[in-house]
Amino acid sequence: MKNVRNVIAVSGGKGGVGKSVIASTLALLLAKKHKIGLFDLDFTSPSTDLILGIKNARPIEDKGIIPPKVHGLEYMSIVYYSGDQPAPLRGADVSNALIELLAITKWENLDYLILDMPPGISDATLDLI
Numbered sequence: 499m500k501n502v503r504n505v506i507a508v509s510g511g512k513g514g515v516g517k518s519v520i521a522s523t524l525a526l527l528l529a530k531k532h533k534i535g536l537f538d539l540d541f542t543s544p545s546t547d548l549i550l551g552i553k554n555a556r557p558i559e560d561k562g563i564i565p566p567k568v569h570g571l572e573y574m575s576i577v578y579y580s581g582d583q584p585a586p587l588r589g590a591d592v593s594n595a596l597i598e599l600l601a602i603t604k605w606e607n608l609d610y611l612i613l614d615m616p617p618g619i620s621d622a623t624l625d626l627i
């Protein structure tokens with residue numbers, strides 16, 4: 499995270515309220531003028547890959563994880579690991595998985611990292627904050 503100047507976490511009290519649409523469109527608009535990363539951390543239902551039409555992108559592993567560039571932004575998602583299934587994790591495992599992904603992802607110099615957050619105000623949301 500040391501290369502990330504600002505973080506914008508797009509959060510909301512529940513699912514289906516527009517978090518992923520806002521996170522995706524915000525990332526695309528800001529990418530016109532700034533260096534942007536988008537990280538889909540909604541382990542219950544990652545969907546920014548569908549919104550942005552991302553199919554075959556994969557991260558590269560090299561002493562950490564290097565996100566692929568898609569539509570002019572660095573794109574990272576738990577969908578690379580969970581596919582289109584919700585991640586079957588509970589309790590501290592959820593927070594640990596999300597925090598580990600944040601810790602091992604190597605961003606280039608970013609003006610803004612936009613996070614599509616898990617729904618609600620759960621342990622996962624609070625631990626990410």
Ligand SMILES: Nc1ncnc2c1ncn2[C@@H]1O[C@H](COP(=O)(O)OP(=O)(O)O)[C@@H](O)[C@H]1O
Binds near residue numbers: 513
């Ligand atoms: N501002 C909006 N007006 C109308 N429909 C919207 C708006 N934002 C999102 N939607 C629709 O609502 C549904 C849920 O949006 P999504 O961004 O996936 O929510 P979340 O990520 O909070 O679960 C989607 O079908 C999306 O197209």
Ligand SMILES: [Mg+2]
Binds near residue numbers: 517540543544614
């Ligand atoms: Mg969503």
